[in-house]
Amino acid sequence: MSAPSPARPHPILPRADTPAIVPERVVDGYSGPVAAYGAAVWPLEPLIANPGADRRSVHWAGFPPRSREEFRLIAWVMINQALPDWFLVGRSAWHSRIGASVLYATVLEWRNLAYWLDGRGDGGLATCTPTVMSQYARHLAARPGASRSMMTKTLSALTRLCAFDTISPAPLGLGLPPWDREGIDDHLPVQASRGENTTEPIAPATMGPLLVWALRMVDDFADDILKAWQESNRLTARATTNPATPASKAALKRYLEDLTSRGAPVPSRQMLGKTLICARYVAAVTGCSPVQINALASTQRWQNLGEYVRRHPGPCPLAVPITGRVEGTPWTTALDYTEAGTLMRHLGTACFIVIAYLTGMRPGEVMALRTGCCPDPPSGRHLIHGRVFKGSSDEEGNHNSAGELRDVPWVAIPPVVAAVRVLERMVPTGGLLFDSAAHTFQHVRTSDGTSLGYEGLRARTDDFVHWASATARQLGRPHEQIPDDPHGGIAVARFRRSLAWHIARRPGGLVALAIQYGHLRTSISAGYASRSRDGIHELLDIETARATADTLTTLNEDLAGGTGISGPAARRAVQAAAHSPAFAGSIRTPRQARDILDNPALAVYDNPHSLLMCVYQRDRALCHRTVPTDSPSLDRCQPACANIARTDDHAHQLLRRATSLDEQARSQAVPGPLSERLSRRAARLRAQAHDHARDRTTLQESTP
Structure with a gap:
């Protein structure tokens, strides 16, 4: 570049009291x-x-x-x-x-x-x-x-x-x-080899139970927690306004004398590693002032009260009925005054997880949502109106810190709407859904117009994981504990990438069945249809292409190792797998993804739920009888479809599933009609495995 032209310098040097920001x-x-x-x-x-x-x-x-x-x-x-x-x-x-x-x-x-x-x-x-x-x-x-x-x-x-x-x-x-x-x-340093996106998706084994517990909090526990918080605030307000009178002092003495004479526990709380009497709760229950409790504890008669509380700590139950259930079982025995704020914190975190994961919004977009952002429509889908920040610029082309209103609202599926409604009950009308002051749940703070920060939400997510796993153990559901993610802590930016990954891969188990992710993909994509800069289409394309590449690479390696394949689409699957070395591990851009997705010869989808592969051709697909589409509906696989192929591994899984069904059918706890259905299902699976063994061919045999 040529030498710089003379620039007009700022005429005045700043003084010590000059504003750092004019x-x-x-x-x-x-x-x-x-x-x-x-x-x-x-x-x-x-x-x-x-x-x-x-x-x-x-x-x-x-x-x-x-x-x-x-x-x-x-x-x-x-x-x-x-x-x-x-x-x-x-x-x-x-x-x-x-x-x-x-x-x-x-x-x-x-x-x-x-x-x-x-x-x-x-x-x-x-x-x-x-x-x-x-x-x-x-x-x-x-x-x-x-x-x-x-x-x-x-x-x-x-x-x-x-x-x-x-x-x-x-x-x-x-x-x-x-x-x-x-x-x-x-x-610059020498170009190093580049792997996949460094923002790793959350593992299905972690995301599954995490989403389950977040949805439970929003759908099943929210009413109980919000009522507990309301009752907790009522007791706090009552305690702080109770007058210190001789009558209230006498009532406090009678209350404590009754408990200590019976050796009963005293309502307590933990503070800085110490067990102390919960003065506000006791004050609200007895009608005394918290000051009177502290004064009473300093008298000779009650000088050992602190030691008694340490040896006899008790709960601070709230008069709130437990309505939330986990498969018919109450999720907790009672709600406690001392834990109401913590539960509210977990409820807010659960709402964030649901919204961030099930909309595809960026974290900053979620943090900028306000009450009223998702009005009830006269008909049709709920829409979320909010601001976008990535790519937002002012008239001079510079970054606009305030963002701009998204011209195409996000589509909100029912769980997201439920999370928004819960948050609207937690924060002031017109405020941010994740207002940092409203989400402290400890003391009154004036809102400064900021929302919770990313690091704070990451810490809250870690706390929620620990709480959910502990609750799973308490309810005798150890299989619903949330395991650690192999890639470390759950940073908020990972939810968006995880959504694209899970939709593309459609894993079963605790995350969701294929039908749920198929419907979600339709809803999410509809919300982004005319705004390519939001990038959700690109993320979905990249993840779908990677899933296809992984399927073909695994199939190619298995075939080279002698694995057999069967089914009407077996030859097409072998031909598609032969292309896998050309693109394995190289899909980083939307254009690379489209090169795969637009090639009908590479349209191979693994379906672990149905234990088969779909080698998709629109004119042969039985999952779309009336309106052919560019991708299959894996939740509607038909046994007679001409697009099916199976490998030896699929056949082995068929036999394992058949054995499991037979064991269930023989259980005395299973009613007779259900036992017969399970046995018939097991027989069909064994027949499919037998057909594979009869018709299987290897790579050498299938090559002309």
Whole structure:
């Protein structure tokens, strides 16, 4: 690129009391404080309108003293000024301004440079010539594990540093870095092999029971929990307003004397590892003031009350009937005053899981939903109206922190509608469904217009997993415990990827049967039909193509190892499997996915529920008798269909399932008619396995 054109510098150097963020840059609706230029910390919240975005702050104490003020000045320019026009010429991917999250990440990259310069003993940022920049880039590229994508972001941050220096009130004359003139590729580490998307889907063994417990919370337990929270708040309000009178003191004494004389437990709570009397609950029950309880415990007569409570801790039951059931069994014996807030926290987490997983929304889009976003329609489907943030830009093409209303609402299936209705009972009317103040459930907080953060939700999800597994054990349902995911913690961004994965793979078991995911795919896709930038179609295509590739790769390997195959579509399955080496492990883009999905010769779908493979051809499919489609309905597989193929593994599974059905049929607990149906089903499965053994062919035999 040619040398930069002269840029008009900012005419006035900021003073210590100059706002770090000038008024014109503060987002509409923000009324909080703005840090001064000379402050040790610059909160970036005045730049953020997205309620679900992280609130970051720049801490200047983290910069080396010798270069701190140089970086502070350029950061101030970056926040408050746009990149110069001359710089943007020919840079279609660059914007004149960046959002708060990228701004924060950029300053962190500058801090890394500052410490590298300081470690060399350089005099400060002014010594960072283009040659020094080139040395720093080589230093970064040589680090173990350095990736090209991360290095590209780092070098872009350094380019931004040099560009904003040109319009600084006191420019250092850094000049543009060498990669801006020579091209960036030579300054990046060697391209490493790329695997699949690093955001791993949640494993079916984990997602299945997690979704089961989240739906139970929303559908079966929510009424009990909300009533318990209401009763808990009523007792708290009563306790805090009870007057301290001689009569109430006498009532407290009678209450405690009755319990201690009988050796009965005293309502208690846990605090900082200690068991203490639950003063507010006791105050609400007896009509005394909590102050009277503390005063009474300090008298000689009751000086051992604390020790008695530790030896005789008791519950704080709420007068709330248990209506929720798990297959006919009450989900808990009683609801406790001390656990009402925790249960509300778990209920909010369950609502997030249901909405995030069953809509395909991005986490930030879920966090921005408000009450009233899903009105009851006069007829037809429920729709969710909300804001989108990815790709949202202002009239100048820069990122719009406030997002924009989605012109095509999301489609909400019934479980999602139920979750929204529960949340609307938890937060103030007109507020965010996941308002951070409303979701504390501990004390009254004034809403600051922000929603729960991603890390906070991840911690809440971990807590919900532990609670659900403990509840499963208490109810004698150890098979419904939620196992750890093999890829680690359940980050909120993984739900969207998991939805696409599960729809494409349609696993059975605890997650859902194929019919449920087939219907869900229709609903989700309908909600995104005219908005390709939302990416759910692309995710579904990529995951479906990967599932097809995995099926063909496994089949090709099995056939090469001598596995037999049978069925009217066996030859077509063998021919499709022969193409698997051409694309296995290489599906990363929508275009690559469409190359597979648009090729009818590769349309092979494994159906573990029916123990077969569908080698789909529209004109032969019995699952679509009237309206042929581009994909099968795996929940409606017909035994006589010409698209069926089976391998030796399918046949072995047929025999195992038949044996299991026979064992059920012989059980004395099974009624006679049901036993006969199970036996007939087992006989049909054995006949299918026999047909496979009779007709099976191997790769060598099926090749012309």
